[in-house]
Amino acid sequence: MKYLFAAVLVAGSFASFSAANAAGGCGPGWYRGPYSGCRPMGGPVYVAPRAVSLRADFSQAKAERRADRRALQSAESYIAMSGFSKKGLYEQLSSSAGEGFTQAEAQYAVDHVDADWNKEAVESARSYLRISPMSRNELIEQLSSSAGEGFTYEQALYAVNKVY
Numbered sequence: 001m002k003y004l005f006a007a008v009l010v011a012g013s014f015a016s017f018s019a020a021n022a023a024g025g026c027g028p029g030w031y032r033g034p035y036s037g038c039r040p041m042g043g044p045v046y047v048a049p050r051a052v053s054l055r056a057d058f059s060q061a062k063a064e065r066r067a068d069r070r071a072l073q074s075a076e077s078y079i080a081m082s083g084f085s086k087k088g089l090y091e092q093l094s095s096s097a098g099e100g101f102t103q104a105e106a107q108y109a110v111d112h113v114d115a116d117w118n119k120e121a122v123e124s125a126r127s128y129l130r131i132s133p134m135s136r137n138e139l140i141e142q143l144s145s146s147a148g149e150g151f152t153y154e155q156a157l158y159a160v161n162k163v164y
Helices: 002-015 054-081 086-094 103-112 117-131 136-144 153-163
Strands: 030-032 038-040
Touching (some): 054 086, 054 103, 117 153, 136 153
Antiparallel strands (some): 030 038
């Protein structure tokens, strides 16, 4: 009997929790308003999409263009000063010991600088010959070596033919 009474008590307490009680006593389709009154739910709820910040995207792109322009100006300065290969200029711009531009900024500058790489090779070859006399083969090796100036073999050959 004791168990029967406990079972009826538990079942009665679960039965008293209906949808109306769960919704604060307002019933299905209603909610408790700010002043304790019951209000209808009013249909489906629409959530506005998150606003996209075009300003942040625009300012990010603007900053990247500004950095690209600075890298390009630096590249033009190096080209005016001395004979640089495309590879050597890229390394100078992107190296932490050089200008410290990002690889993307350095690549942009190298791709957009107004340079005649054959003319740059000739300038570099003349500079080497002013410092130390070299044979044609030594000069080609110095100009085209990855440990040297980094010109292509064709550019180095063009330069050597112009200076000899």
